[in-house]
Structure formats: C-alpha cells, structure tokens
Amino acid sequence: MAALAAGLRVVEHNALVYRRTWTGSILGTVLSPVLFLAAMGLGLGGYVNRAGDAALGGVDYLAFLGPGLLAAQAMQTAAFETTWPIMGKIVWNKLYEAMLATPLAVPDLLAGELGWLTARLTLVCGVFLAVLAAFGAIRSPLGLLALPVAVLTGLSFGAPIMAFSATQKRDSGFNVIFRFGVTPLFLLGGTFFPIERLPGLVQPLAWLTPLAHGVALCRALTLGRLEPADAVVHLAVLVGFVVAGVALARLAFRRRLVV
Amino acid sequence: MPTVPDASSAGRAVSSSPASAAAAPADVAPAPLIRARGLTKRFAAFTAVDAIDFEVGRGESFGFLGPNGAGKTSTMRMIGCVSPVTAGELTVLGLDPARDGRRIRARLGVVPQADTLDLELTLRENLLIYGRYFDLPRGEALRRAADLLDFVQLGERADDEVENLSGGMKRRLTIARALINEPELLLLDEPTTGLDPQARHLLWDRLYRLKQRGVTLVLTTHYMDEAEQLCDRLVVMDKARIVAAGSPRQLIERYSSREVTELRFAPGVQEALDGQLDGIAERVEQLPDRVLLYADDGEAAAEAVHHRGLRPESVLVRRSTLEDVFLRLTGRSLVD
Numbered sequence: 001m002a003a004l005a006a007g008l009r010v011v012e013h014n015a016l017v018y019r020r021t022w023t024g025s026i027l028g029t030v031l032s033p034v035l036f037l038a039a040m041g042l043g044l045g046g047y048v049n050r051a052g053d054a055a056l057g058g059v060d061y062l063a064f065l066g067p068g069l070l071a072a073q074a075m076q077t078a079a080f081e082t083t084w085p086i087m088g089k090i091v092w093n094k095l096y097e098a099m100l101a102t103p104l105a106v107p108d109l110l111a112g113e114l115g116w117l118t119a120r121l122t123l124v125c126g127v128f129l130a131v132l133a134a135f136g137a138i139r140s141p142l143g144l145l146a147l148p149v150a151v152l153t154g155l156s157f158g159a160p161i162m163a164f165s166a167t168q169k170r171d172s173g174f175n176v177i178f179r180f181g182v183t184p185l186f187l188l189g190g191t192f193f194p195i196e197r198l199p200g201l202v203q204p205l206a207w208l209t210p211l212a213h214g215v216a217l218c219r220a221l222t223l224g225r226l227e228p229a230d231a232v233v234h235l236a237v238l239v240g241f242v243v244a245g246v247a248l249a250r251l252a253f254r255r256r257l258v259v
Numbered sequence: 260m261p262t263v264p265d266a267s268s269a270g271r272a273v274s275s276s277p278a279s280a281a282a283a284p285a286d287v288a289p290a291p292l293i294r295a296r297g298l299t300k301r302f303a304a305f306t307a308v309d310a311i312d313f314e315v316g317r318g319e320s321f322g323f324l325g326p327n328g329a330g331k332t333s334t335m336r337m338i339g340c341v342s343p344v345t346a347g348e349l350t351v352l353g354l355d356p357a358r359d360g361r362r363i364r365a366r367l368g369v370v371p372q373a374d375t376l377d378l379e380l381t382l383r384e385n386l387l388i389y390g391r392y393f394d395l396p397r398g399e400a401l402r403r404a405a406d407l408l409d410f411v412q413l414g415e416r417a418d419d420e421v422e423n424l425s426g427g428m429k430r431r432l433t434i435a436r437a438l439i440n441e442p443e444l445l446l447l448d449e450p451t452t453g454l455d456p457q458a459r460h461l462l463w464d465r466l467y468r469l470k471q472r473g474v475t476l477v478l479t480t481h482y483m484d485e486a487e488q489l490c491d492r493l494v495v496m497d498k499a500r501i502v503a504a505g506s507p508r509q510l511i512e513r514y515s516s517r518e519v520t521e522l523r524f525a526p527g528v529q530e531a532l533d534g535q536l537d538g539i540a541e542r543v544e545q546l547p548d549r550v551l552l553y554a555d556d557g558e559a560a561a562e563a564v565h566h567r568g569l570r571p572e573s574v575l576v577r578r579s580t581l582e583d584v585f586l587r588l589t590g591r592s593l594v595d
Contacts, residue, residue, distance in 0.1 A: 005394070093378060099392060100341050259342060
C-alpha cells in the first residue's frame, strides 16, 4: 500500500507537468486520428474499396484500417513517452536524483512512470476510439474492449523501451528505435494491409513483434470477429512483452540510479 | 519568521524526561546523528572512499573539505541513503541506511551538487510536488512552500518558472526545497560552487540562520572561506581518506603557523633562490608562482628576507587559512 502511494506521487508529478502543456497535446490527440482516418480511411480507402473487399476479409478499408491505426498510435505514444522524457529525468534535469533523495525509491519511480504511461495511453486511445466510432469504423460492441487492448499494446512497447532508455547515455539511440523499430512496424506491421501480403520470409518476423498482435486483436474486437484461441495467443504475447519489459526496466533503473 | 525546520523541537520530542530536555547530563553523551566506522565506497576497481571514521553530533555544523575527486560526494551520497555502502559501518539518525533508507530519507534535507529542479514548473510547484514526495497533504505543502520561499527571499517569484532564475536563486530554491520536510539533518554538497560573492554571502546567511535554529548541517566544500564561515568542525579529505580533523582554528594551529608571508619574484628569480630562504621561517613552501613563508610573525619574516638581500616584486603578510592547512597536508593547493 505504501509503495502504491509512493508510485502515485510520481504520477502526480507527471500530471503537474502535463497540466502546463495539455492544451497543445490534446489538440494533437484529437487531430491525429481525424486526419489519418479522413485521408487514409476515406480518401485512399475509396480507391481500395473499388478493388473489392475480399483481400481485407470482407470489410471496407476504413473498418480495416481504423483499429490498426489505434494500436499503432498506442505504440507511437508509448515510444515517445518512454524515450526522451525518461532520459531527461535521468540525464538532463536529474529529476530522479531529486526524487530518490526523498522517501521514494527506484521501484516507486518505475511504478509511477508505468502508471503515468497507462493514464496517457488511456486518454490517447480513448479519444482515438471515440473518433473511430464517429467515423462509423466500429462494427461491434466488443469494440469497447479495443481500448484496454490498445493500452496493453502501448505498454508492451513502453516497458522494454523504458528499460532501453535507462541504459543510454545520449539520445542518439532513440533514432535507432524510431527508424528501425517504430516506423517500419507502423508501415509494415499489419496496420495498412494484412500481414499475409508481406513476403513469406518476413511474415513470421512481423508476428514476433507486439504490434502485429495488438493490431490483430483490436481489429477482431472492433469488427466483432473474435476467435478465442487467437485472442489468447495475442494477449499472451502482449502480456509477455509487458512482463519482460518491466523486469528489464527494473534492472536497468537500478543499475543506472543506484550507484 | 517563517516556520522553517526547527530541529530543536524534534530534539525535545525525543527526550522523554523533562530533566534531560533542560540540560543533558555531561556523562551521558547523546548518540551521534551520523556515525561512520571504516566507511568504504568502491566502484569496480576504484576506491572512492577508503575506510573513513567520523561522527556528527546533533546541532553541529560539520564539513568535508577537499579537492575534486577526494571522495566527498560519495560520502554524502552514502549518508543520504542513495548510494549503498561497500564496506564498514554507517548509521544515520541511529538507523541503518541499507535497511531503513526510506525512513532516514524522510528526515533528511538534501542539496545536491548540481541543481535538480524541475525547470518546467514554477517555484511554488517545485516545492509543492517535493512536499508530496514526503507525503505532506497539499494544503500543508503549499503553506510550507510559501514560508520557505519567503525564507530564501524568493517569495515574489513564487509563480515564475524556475528556468528564468539566476544560478544563485536556483541554489536558494534548492535549499528551500530541501527544507520542505522540516529535516533534522541538512546535507549540502558544494552549496555555493559557481556562485558570485554576493549570492554566496546571502546563502551563507540563510545557512547560518538554520544552524541557529538547531538544524544539523553537513556540507562539502572546496572553498576555505566557506569552511571557516560555516563549520564548527571539519575533516580534510584527500584521495579517498581523511587526512586531518578538527575545528578550523585547531587545524590551523596544528598544521600551519599564525601568519603567512607570500613572496612573488621576477620571472626566473624564484628558480635560482637555491636555499637562500632556508631557516627564515618555520617552514618554506615553494609554489609554482610564489614562495610561502610560514611564521608566527610574518612582518619579521619579510624583514629577514630583505636583510638577506633578496628583492621580491611583492610581499604579502596574511593570516593563515585552511588553504595553508591543505597545502601542508597534501602538498597541493585545493582548487585545481
């Protein structure tokens, strides 16, 4: 209980900082899905739909794309929140050093950052889901469950990236994360077209990443086409990445901050 | 007067009988606030702190004096319960840092060497959130924040962003932040490094007031004047070890003379002196740019130099300082 309260103090700090910038941030949170769905879902989708919906499993492009973008947005949000902001608190403004001089301890910092990330993801994905609904891209009441799944997808990236960030001395490593991780996954990870369209050799690779599972599960939920056996596999992969990521982050934080 | 840390109240709370509160009997020494025996810190093959012993009593103002890399900060971080002890014993407030880190830190104030303020927040918000880390209710944290900002003379800037403050103001804010939990023990790691003289004097004044209220101060410094101003007692550290301990006065008496005469010669002359100053003072120290004569009567030493026919370009007779103590103990000057 005491540890939980201590973690909440770190969430409180993030909230205090966010309060100063939230107006700009919330605008992006709303605009981003609106622009993407209008341009890709409706604009590009208009052409895609002319080719028939067989390749997309019998749904229109907007309904196919929407849940994929939701999961991808969760990944991107998590990647941003766990790279520069974490490094800043370790290296640039040393806020963790300040926190650790108080009763707070390393596990509290990690719990607080994960708690804050969960809150951010819930906000971003919640807005995204509402925009999806407004565009008519949600075809089943199960679609509501896409919110926790998208948050989980975000955490499955956020936790391991947090561990990575805590090992870095400079921020140059983050370019690698985005150029060779986040961006290729966003483009090729099942968001814009089915993974089955990738070259045969690459397909298994895509399924090793949490994004493919997050996209597949979100899509199954918003389309109301849930296969329980598949869902269990998707969830297991996502949870596995979160658990492993948190364990690594604990180790990395301790190594970096307790010397 | 703002209600800033009054450790004497904590002292009263601890003593159970009224008699002991009035005057502690001389034969029962109060337990030291910090006690270190053979305290050691190693980073892989490098030994930062090498088996040092010291004690700090309640209400005392205690300093670690030494050059960069002497082990001062490593020692402070162990006392602050953020850096694990490699070997030896350490108790802080009677507790074991390895086991009771959280409980000890709840009663400490820490001013780190580099500022760790949140530049995106206002001064008031910095103090508020820091108070929350100590589990203060919001209202109480805000009340203390207002008092503390007045105490460090930043009350009018309460709602400015920290980013816009000068170095001296940031330092004062860091001190205010360290006081939010009304600590019994305040740890200051080089509190005035990099500040201009005016800012340093203002800071010293605030620290002196805290000391007067019974807050125990432990500080590191490589400034002699700071140590002489603030410390009742200090240890001189060099290369991970304590090389001397005592009050500033005691150290000067033990390791230096009453006065020092500084001689500067024209280029090339000093190198050619070749023993001409021998026996002129208790001790003669050759520095790259000048010669120091340690003598109880500096004027007499200066005259003796003249009598030997030497004509230095300048002669300065001054009081002996901790700088001289350090030079004597280590053969090097303190600030590199």
